[in-house]
Amino acid sequence: MALWDVIKGFQNSAGPDVNPDLDTERKTASFSVERLTNILDGGAENTQIRRKVNAVLQSDPEFSRENQYFQSQNERYEGAVRRAVYLSKKMDEMGWAIDGPENKYCYRALGDDLAFVVHGVFMKCILGLGTDEQIAKWVPLAEKHYIVGSYAQTELGHGSFLRGLETMAIFDVTTQEFILNTPKISAMKWWSGDLGRTATHAVVFAQLYIKGKCYGIHPFIVQIRSLQDHSPAPGVTVGDIGPKMNFAQADNGYLMLENVRIPKENMLSRFSQVLSDGQYIRQGTEKINYLTMVVFRVHIIQTEVLPNLMKACTIAIRYSVVRRQSELKSGGPESKILDYQTQQQKLLPQVATAYAFHFLCDYLQEVFDRGYAETKEGKFDLLPELHALTSGIKAFTTDYSSAAVEVCRRACGGHGYSLLSGLPSLYTALVASCTYEGENTVLLLQTARFLVKCLGIVKAGQPLPSSVAYLSSISSGKCGAQEKRDFLNPDVYTEAYKQRAFRMVENAAIKLQSLIQSGTPQHEAWNLCSVQLVLAAMAHSHYIVVQNFVNALEKIETEFNIQKVLKHLCDLFALHGIVSSMGDFLQIGHLSEKQSDRVIESYLDLLDLIRPDAVPLVDAFDFSDANLNSAIGCYDGHAYERLFEWAKKSPTNNQDNQTFEKYLKPLFQNALSKL
Incomplete structure (x- = not known):
């Protein structure tokens, strides 16, 4: 068997025996799943490297995740340390450099199963804030885990x-x-x-x-x-x-x-x-101490938030085509639950969000690399923008992703509540990300402070940083779209998000200034405006995400079929945001009540358009069964069989029942003479 066949074999456990409901979904894909995977990986070569890393790790029993859901805190901790130490040796053995692509893919594959994650932050902090002499002394020791x-x-x-x-x-x-x-x-x-x-x-x-x-x-x-x-x-x-x-x-x-x-x-x-x-x-500036936090915010969005959201979408979509329940047509067979519009409305916007955040990560990395390089050279001009951008985006992505994974979990019904589904662990991991490296409300207020300052810069006639340039070029006006198809025009919905962001920032700033001018102390005025300021920062961040998704589509215009399905996802992400926050767009007067009806109609039509490609779209994320560690999300779709097989492994099924002997047996014996 060729090496490539071995590598592909480790990606999933689906032999010829694939659940026919899932198999049918894959055969009707409107695009090449493999090509989309290559695009998400940044090229076919990266896909090959990632799959090779996955194959090496998954063929090594030391990295097995079997029975993880039944382990105690001490067992999880010891296993994480053991695997981290072993991985370091494995990387040396394989010739994988710590700054090479393989390292990134190791953490994508093993992630939460490894210790020393914050050890990486320790090193990044020294690299970012230490002198050359300090880096030379401490980083080699840390890289080898001597400390x-x-x-x-x-x-x-x-x-x-x-x-x-x-x-x-x-x-x-x-x-x-x-x-x-x-x-x-x-x-x-x-x-x-x-x-x-x-x-x-x-x-x-x-x-x-x-x-x-x-x-x-x-x-x-x-x-x-x-x-x-x-x-x-x-x-x-x-x-x-x-x-x-x-x-x-x-x-x-x-x-x-x-x-x-x-x-x-x-x-x-x-x-x-x-x-x-x-x-x-x-x-330079005292704000340089935020540099490590900026580094880590970009890191957690790329390596924790986005992958966990993608995993949840993969599990929920696959389960939703093998789970059949009730009848769409009276007297007909039970239907796939993904065929119900209500299920599509739950899950397809989350898939769209995952794609939006993927392209956002590419944009963030570009901005960060530029700002970080300048900072290392002693230039700090980009630091305030970089801090404000990553603060808002970190808050936006973690808030949306944690909510999205909870939607996925609930969409899987009772089985989504089981740890064996993999979904509760993804949810609790993402909920934590709303707090660490900056609590989200605090971060949004920091972004808002930057936005209010930028409005002042506009009035002074000075140029603005690129991420907030729209604040100086906004034109008042109502949306000109009339038919529902008009709302599938990226120019139309991007303008809507731009208008909302500007108006919300402007309104918060006007209220703040009014309070200060009326004699309210500045700190008190800020507190009285803080809810509006948080909402304004979220609206700004939402605009950045939508605009970036639209821009990303232009870069793949030669991939017609892929661009077409991604355009549907971009439309869905944008319209879902408008439908979910319709009050904002109505309140600023950008949309009329009639137009809001057209937006909803267009949004619902998109669900039906995307539904046939739902499984191929999550397959393109290319997580192996070992990556997902989900009984209900496996590639072959045999959810019920795995749930039963995994449940039988529970230690409670193989232990003496002392509770019966101590408490239940005396009760039950009272019935012996009566039954």
């Missing part, structure tokens, strides 16, 4: 509000050391990944004090545990924070520091330095 790092920013009493962090780092001029303290319980570091039982070091964010003066938040490398016996370092109290909704393997920890001394060289100093005499030197 394991954590990222200790969030505190028990403070999260997204960095200026409020209470951990202190006092510079001692006589010893050339920093003395770190968490002075009270609310200052204790909390939630840091890889910290509870694993990390040897951490990048700790603390308020820098020199000769009694505070210079704000700065990052410090602190040794947490001994490299000899893993005991806590002097002055360090560290441990696990306890059970969570998900991420049993993630090892989230707490950290208290009492007079912990570290050498001066351990302050990450690419942009801020403390000289030996205590003189403080800063290069």
Whole structure:
């Protein structure tokens, strides 16, 4: 058998025995699934590399996910550490570089099954904020896992509000050391990944004090545990924070520091330095401390949010064509539940959202690469835009994706409630992403602050950053579309989103300014406008996503059949957003009541257009059965058989029933003489 056949074989477990309901769906695809997969991967070569990585990992029993849903927290943690250590060796054995494409695909395949995820953030933080000397010292050790790092920013009493962090780092001029303290319980570091039982070091964010003066938040490398016996370092109290909704393997920890001394060289100093005499030197802006958070926000959208949404869509769509229930036609056979318009209305917009977010990730990476490169050169002009853009997009994508996965879970009925479906784990993982690396409401307010500032720049006649350029070129006017087909014109719905974003930002800014001019203190005025500001930031982010999806379609115009089905998805994503927030578009006067009816009609027509390609569209995401780890979402469609087979593996089916002996048997024996 050729290597390519082996690789393809590991992608799914579907032999010749495929559920006929699923097989029929694949035979009627209007486009090449393989070609669409290549486009999503950024080229056929990347698809080959990814599948090869998948095949290698899935052929190795060390990476098996069998029985994962029946494991305890300790078992999940130990397994994650074991696999992470083993993967490092495997990558060396295969010649896969840590900065190569294979590394990315390893994490796509194994993701939540690995420890040391925040260890990667630890390294990125050093690479972004450390000097060349610090990078040369620490990163090689971290790459080989000779040390394991954590990222200790969030505190028990403070999260997204960095200026409020209470951990202190006092510079001692006589010893050339920093003395770190968490002075009270609310200052204790909390939630840091890889910290509870694993990390040897951490990048700790603390308020820098020199000769009694505070210079704000700065990052410090602190040794947490001994490299000899893993005991806590002097002055360090560290441990696990306890059970969570998900991420049993993630090892989230707490950290208290009492007079912990570290050498001066351990302050990450690419942009801020403390000289030996205590003189403080800063290069650029204090907002540079957001750089690592920006890096990680882009990372989690690409590697956690989007893949989990795609997996949920794959599971729910496949299940919805093998699950038959009730009759569409009286006396006829039970129908596939995806043939019901209500099921299509639940699931197809989520598939459209997954595609929208995929192309958004490409755009985000381009913007980030440009901004990051300039920052490394000491140019900080793009940092405010980059921070505002990633803040809003992180909030928008995590909010929409967590809601979308819950829709997918509920669309699978009772079986969606079973852990064996894979959907509850995807949901609880995405819900967490709405909080970490910036709580969504706080992030949206940060985006809103940038938008309000940009409106002021417009009035001053100055140019705007590219992502908000529309704020200076908006033209008032009502939508000119009349027929329902008019609303399938990208110019029409893009303009609608632009109008909504501008009007909501403008209205919030006008209210804010009015309150301030009437004598309301600025902080109070901001609070009184905060709900409108959050909604405005969401509207802005929504416009960015729609505009980017439209732009992405232009880049694949030579792929006629694929562009056609993606155009349907783009239309559906845009119109679903309008239908879901119709009040906004009516309130600003852009749409009339009659036009809103046409939008709904056009939206519902799209469901019927996309329905025949639903399975091919999720097949193009190209997740193997092992990737999905779902009894109801497998490629061959044998959902019921797998549910039963997996359920039989539950340890409770093979344990002595002590509960019966202790509590139930005495009750049941009372019936022996009566039955």
